[in-house]
Amino acid sequence: MALDHLRLETDSLTWRCDPNQFEFETTRDLPPLEGTIGQERAMTAIDFGLGIKDSGFNVFILGEPGTGRSSTIKKILNARAKEREIPDDWCYVHDFNDGTRPDFIRLPAGQGSEFKKDVDRLVERLAEELPRVFESKEYEEQKSKIAAEHQEKHKALFQQLEHEAEEKGFTLQRTVSGLVLVPVRDGHPLSQEEYENLSDEEKTDLDERGSKLQDHLNDVLRDVRRIEEDAREATAAMEKEVVSYAMKHLFVDLEQKYAEDERILEHFTNCKKDILNRIEELRPNKGPQIALPGIKMPQQEASFDRYLVNLFVDNHGLEGAPVVYEANPTYFNLFGRIEHVIQMGNATTDYKMIKPGALHRANGGYLILDCREVLINLFSYEALKRCIRNKEVKIEDMTEQFRLLATVSLKPRPVPLDCKIIMIGTPLFYYLLFQYDTDFRKYFKVKADFDRMMKNTWENAQQYALFIGAKCRDEALLHFDPTAVARTVEHSARLTEDQARFSSCFLEIANLIREAAFYAERDGGDRVAAEHVELAIEARTYRCNKVEEKIQEFIEDGTLLVDTEGAVVGQINGLTVYQLGDYSFGKPVRLTVRTYLGKGGMVNIEREVKLSGPIHDKGVMIFSGFFGERFAQDKPLALAASICFEQSYAGVEGDSASCAELYALLSSLAQVPIKQGIAVTGSVNQRGQVQPIGGVNEKIEGFYLVCKAKGLTGEQGVIIPEANRRNLMLNKMVREAVEQGRFHIWSVTSVDEGIEILTGMAAGERDAEGRWAENTINQKVDQRLLKMAETLRKFGKGEEKNEK
Structure with missing residues (x-):
């Protein structure tokens, strides 16, 4: 076949971590992990933010949960705090x-x-x-x-x-x-x-x-x-x-x-x-006191x-400056409170009932706050900004302004504030606050951005081994041998869907370490090997894939119509990804296109019934530009087409099906059947170039399971964009099938390459006079569009005669 060079070899389907690069027997032999893995940019920002003295240079640490934001900043602050004076x-x-x-x-x-x-x-x-x-x-x-x-x-x-x-x-x-x-007369008082x-x-x-x-x-x-x-x-x-x-x-x-x-x-x-x-x-x-039963009289x-x-x-x-993490930053927990004692129905207080808040305890050191928790607690965020602005912590009764009557209360003298505040949150919170709160950019000038990925380098692989050793040591788990470390690193690359990147989401990696250690201990081993890591991955998948298996059963028993053999005009297998919380999987879905004479253009049935998202609608509308540039230079388009995801009863979003829709449209116009054993994913632009998409591994593995259930013929496979080749981290089952020639994966850069694989017919190119090569897909599409335009013109003339 002329396009055999587009078929990927087994070596391209994944990245393998060589366990021989790790020079240890188990991770027990490794030294403690120092520093943070793969976050150089964030570490530089944190070092700058903690070093500068200006009160407005507080630090906002943004990143996805599990990337080590909290543990990293706590470790850094604890080390720095010991070098500072006790406040x-x-x-x-x-x-x-x-x-x-x-x-x-x-x-x-x-x-x-x-x-x-x-x-x-x-x-x-x-x-x-x-x-x-x-x-x-x-x-x-x-x-x-x-x-x-x-x-x-x-x-x-x-x-x-x-x-x-x-x-x-x-x-x-x-x-x-x-x-x-009294007057006196003769010695006696006068009456x-x-x-x-x-x-x-x-x-x-x-x-x-x-x-x-x-x-x-x-x-x-x-x-x-x-x-x-x-x-x-x-x-x-x-x-x-x-x-x-x-x-x-x-x-x-x-x-x-x-x-x-x-x-x-x-x-x-x-x-x-x-x-x-x-x-x-x-x-x-020394006066008498009357004691009433059940009533505590004030002391005389x-x-x-x-x-x-x-x-x-x-x-x-303390052994240095304080490091305070306030998990529940309510107003009183942050800024202190004035407590009261109820005696005989009266609330009394004095200066001895003034209690400190987190800002008081962190004064002279560092305060760590979770952005979401601060924002959901009333008054906390605005009061925090006032403290930073005024450089003092004032203890106030926040409910005083809502009382109908003013009451006498304590007004403690504000304490001067000298504290570096570190806020932790997701990128969404950071950019929303930066956009809509002008004060935010004044008081949190340092952005420490934690990346969810790091480069796939030898150094980072070694750091991963140190992280695994540290986790096993801290939690008294069985240690990993080099094969287990290598398999864990490979899974990290799978999480990023990039052969050149590792995941920085150490929360999920830590869970995998614990689960693999559990299976190793259950089997009576003294260390964790690669098979235990593999077992942990498979066990987690089994716990989460109930919906995936249900859909697979519907496909196998024919409830969901998916063909994996034969060839059909205007019909193709698209690939979708289902996202269910922390688990995602791919499955094929039948996509059909019908073309006919008219001026309506592309009719997206999902869009008409409001089951289509804006990105998917955009992908469909791109077809107009593609067809206009390729086939409407010498004639008007007299085309109407309806595009539909069959048996789709939920919303459709994303442009990863636009290639499949275009292939089906070309097949319908050219009246050339598409091989049903080949599924397609990828988006397309107006020039016919195939663009990368997400979830490529899940999509390939999902279609492979369907083909395996219906019977592998050796002609089945998936077409992906060439740009997604680096994202391939396929499981062992798919790799073995490709190596044995029972399943194939092609990578393409243009629509023409893809349509040739799907139909077995050349796409065709224009000659010097602008004519398409004979017996090609583009020539057949061009002729069909020309015929439709002439037919529409004849109908137009007939209508004019009838009017006369």
């Missing part, structure tokens, strides 16, 4: 001004917990010793002394007042309403009746003397109140002095210890001022809790 500890303390804006104290790593312990002990001693001050003998003596001194002054004033009253004929009497001046019996002169004289004495009495009472106020002030001053002296020795050691930290000294000063202002609260309460003793320290972030256990 400071953060503590929140009480706000002594209004109590609603707690302030923070920043301390070197490890000192935060020590500071908290020191203050805890200080508060314990304050609670123990200060109340005792008011029960001490010295305090009672000083208080009594002050009281006695002022009592003497008080007594002297009244004695002088009483002496003056006696001289002027009056006496002082105490009543319910206070001190009253009201006796007063009324006095003469007017005596009354006037008595009233004048009484009025002067009353003014004096008022002056004395004012002096008494002043003395009492002085007594209280003196007592308060004495109490402050006593309390200050009592607590001075409690603070002095800590003030010396933290003498270089002005913020702590300022806090201690505020604590001492607050204690002196709360002396009344510090007095021991003075509380010193406001002087405690809230150790907000404690970094003393």
